[in-house]
Amino acid sequence: MKVLSMILAGFVVGYAISDIRPSYSLLSRTAEFGSYWAIVNGLTVVALAACAAAVALARVSARAVLVVAIAAVLVIVFYTVGMVTGVLGQWVVAVGAGALLGAAAVLAGLDRGAQSSLAVAVLGAGLLGGALDAMVQKNDGPVFVWDVVGAEDDVRPQRAIVMVIVASVAAIALFLAHRNQVLQPHEPRKILLVGLPLPIAAGVLSWVAAGHEARSVEWLGALAGMTVLAVLAAFVLPRRDGRLLLALVAVSAAALGSFGFAAGDGAQLALSVGLLIVGAGIGHRWPQLYIGLGGLLVIAVASGIEGYSDLPTGSKFALPLVAAYVLVSVLATSPGSLALSLPALFMMTLPVSVFSASYEPSLSMNESVISRTSEPDHLVLSVAGLVVVAVVTVACAVLMRRPAVVSGTS
Template identity: 70%
Template sequence: MKVLSMILAGFVVGYAIGDIRPFDSLLSSTAEFGSLATIVNGLTVLALTACLTSVALARSSARGVLVVAIGAVLVVLFRTVGMVTGMFGDWAGAVGAGALLGASAVLAGRHRGAQASLAVAAIGAGLLGTALDALLQVDDGPVFVWDVVGAEDAVVPERAIIMVIAALGAALSLFMAHRDVALQSHETRRTLLVGLPLPVAAGVLSWFAGGHDSGDAVWLGALAGMAVLAVVAAFAFPGRDGRVLLVLFASATIGSMGFAVEDSLQLAVSAALLVVGAGIGYRWPQVYVGLGGLLVVAGAALIEGYVALPPVSQFALPFVVAYALVSTLSTAPGSLSVALPALFTMTLPVTVYAASYQPGLSLSSDNAVATRTSEPDHLVLSVAGLVVVAVVTVACAVLMRRPAVVSGSS
């Protein structure tokens, strides 16, 4: 029941992340950065909230953490079904998902199976949730009826129904599994030290890289800055906890948003590979094997740009990412709550668009037209990804020399 509760809670978090629309992959051939985003976007709010929630609940009772977790589930649910709309709804959804992630990490404690379930479910739903929505909305797919009153409501019926089922299951399983559990306190100072500046600084770098007049040099500089940021943050965590952050950052760099999903079969294969990779990583954890797999995927992505090969790297990626991630667990609850959003916050836009305006039919309004202004070529993207994964591998090797930390203190 503890593992099931984490799976459902992670799914709710990940599905909410999919609704916030994370950036596209750095290596995906179809990646497009549709519009310039502000530094403080929904993913940043989610990451900050997860950090603050895990720290605030570090010494709370299980019942207190449960109240926060179930309340956060309901907030995400209300946002999804259109009961909380507009900008307030956007903020509520991001804060609710972040609070659920932080509370779930605390409830998972250092139980390796619970942490792996939460992480894989959140990542899987975050990466594949949008693809699931698209498949459910095709013309020949199932049709659901969902009447919502109000011009501001933009509810996707399929997403709403899925979220209702998942949220109710998460709330019930969380209560059943953790109502009588004794929680252990964990490190709080370092969680704040890393968790608060990390997503904001990553957002600033992404903002620079996404400027409509930025060239390859600016983009590569932003990526180098992101790598430095990830390494420094990883070493600021106690013991070996920073490995989780490094693995997720490397995954984001080589294209973890680029799972190949075009039909239901590919969606099922991607999800299955994610689960299988996590299962093998749980049973036979080998950190260096996982990092080696990421290097192989990055190298394959480089070769695929010049040799006619099947897109093996896109299908191997879910398996390798899940294996590498689970191999680095367990970690402190606070470290987990900070590291998981990094897969979505520590990415850079690939294709940069600038909005130009052309006169419309009405004399009082203009039509905005997005035009592509810059895009690093495949060689730049692939080599950069390969270098970053190599740097992360070296950093993880250094972290492995540290003694493991069983419990933290503030």
């Protein structure tokens, strides 16, 4: 029941994140210019709220944490069905998702299975939630609207139905699994020294990468800055807790050339979900961080080959398997580190400019051909991702020299 509650809570968080527009990051298979809107729409707020909630709630009783978690679930539902609209609604859902993530991390404690379930659910729902929405949309049949406060256009009935069902079950599972729980010792306030500045600094770098016409130099500079930022933050966190942050940055970097998980249709979506589950299971049974990082290096190389020669390598199909394996292999960690690291996969991924490269009339003159390219180009993205994964691997090796986290300590 504890693992189930974490899966459901993670799905609610990730599905809410998928509505806050992480689709403008390279982890989406349809990256678009304009990801600075992701900052406005709440990813930074999610990260700040998650870190602050994890540190604050670890100092209260388990019942109080449970109340906050269930209240956050309801807040997200209220936004999804259109009861809170506009800019206020965006702030509400962002704070709610962050509070739920922080509370769930505290309830998961140092239980590796619970942490893994929460992390993989956030990862999967956050990255594949948009594809799930597309699959459940119906273009024919009766159309209905919700009788709610605010504009009807603010509500997507299919998403609302999914969220209401999952959130209701999540609230019940959280109550049943954690009503008699005793919390671990509280988190050190030192976590706030990383968790609060990190999203803001990452947002500035994302803005730099998205805000220039001649983008390659600025984009590569922002990527270098993001890598340095992640490494510094990882070393400030206690003991080996920074490995999770580094692993998530490595996943993001490996995705640069492959443009994310395969989710073009229902079959690909199901395959990506299945590979996430398999990767998590293997990582839980045989955790080997360096094997996982090596897999990410292979994916980055394969993406580079694909970008240089247009030879399909299937890297986007291997990515969810390896990503889940790496993620689970570095757990367990402290609840505070878990809460501040999970948003990093969405928050610390730089935008890429995708635009129409050419517009050529066809022979019939009735049709035209528009080709899409990116700036930086595919090969540069792949090589940059390969370098970042290599740097992160070295940083993880240095962090491994630190003492391991002892169960029952913070």
